[in-house]
Amino acid sequence: MLKTEIQKALDVLKDGGVILYPTDTVWGLGCDATNEAAVEKINAIKGRASDKSFIILLDNDSKLQSYVSEVPDVAYDLIEYAENPLTIIFSGAKNLAKNVVHEDGSVGIRVVKHEFCQQLIQRFRKPITSTSANLSGEPTPAYFDKISDEIKEAVDLVVDFEQELRSDKKPSTIMKLAPGGQFSFIRR
Numbered sequence: 325m326l327k328t329e330i331q332k333a334l335d336v337l338k339d340g341g342v343i344l345y346p347t348d349t350v351w352g353l354g355c356d357a358t359n360e361a362a363v364e365k366i367n368a369i370k371g372r373a374s375d376k377s378f379i380i381l382l383d384n385d386s387k388l389q390s391y392v393s394e395v396p397d398v399a400y401d402l403i404e405y406a407e408n409p410l411t412i413i414f415s416g417a418k419n420l421a422k423n424v425v426h427e428d429g430s431v432g433i434r435v436v437k438h439e440f441c442q443q444l445i446q447r448f449r450k451p452i453t454s455t456s457a458n459l460s461g462e463p464t465p466a467y468f469d470k471i472s473d474e475i476k477e478a479v480d481l482v483v484d485f486e487q488e489l490r491s492d493k494k495p496s497t498i499m500k501l502a503p504g505g506q507f508s509f510i511r512r
Contacts, residue, residue, distance in 0.1 A: 325485070343483055346485055346486040366453060369475065371460045373460075378432070381445060382436070385404075394415070396501060396503060397505070414430060458472070
């Protein structure tokens with residue numbers, strides 16, 4: 325079943341579509357983070373301003389240098405030792421759709437430790453976006469059954485994996501990391 329769902333998600337991502345999928349935190353809306361038109365579809369689905377940046381997911385910290393100009397050494401330790409999902413905002417984003425990147429040139433990246441996400445991103449060979457599966461301004465749904473039908477009907481694929489889980493997951497911790505290694509918490 326996992327392999328089948330990953331293949332379906334891969335096909336949708338390659339076609340520039342949007343998936344509703346489980347992550348290491350809350351359910352997310354995802355697309356190819358290098359495809360500007362796909363990213364715009366997520367903004368339309370959420371009713372979200374197109375000037376808001378996205379978090380992107382990677383399967384391995386060795387890929388950070390492909391999407392960030394300068395990765396401070398401390399980033400690898402933070403990722404390795406984080407007990408909870410951690411999104412790090414890096415300066416100098418590169419090789420991403422411009423509507424994924426914040427206006428100051430930064431991007432939030434989370435290296436996922438989640439079976440479905442890791443395998444999907446590894447096979448896709450590109451980062452995918454992750455934004456909570458809710459309409460803009462509405463609460464973040466804690467699990468699949470709390471996601472609105474409007475969102476479920478608007479995406480190209482609802483991944484059939486972990487839909488039955490009812491644990492209240494929380495969004496990731498967000499930390500801003502300067503090129504020199506100084507960091508501050510944005511969301512704990």
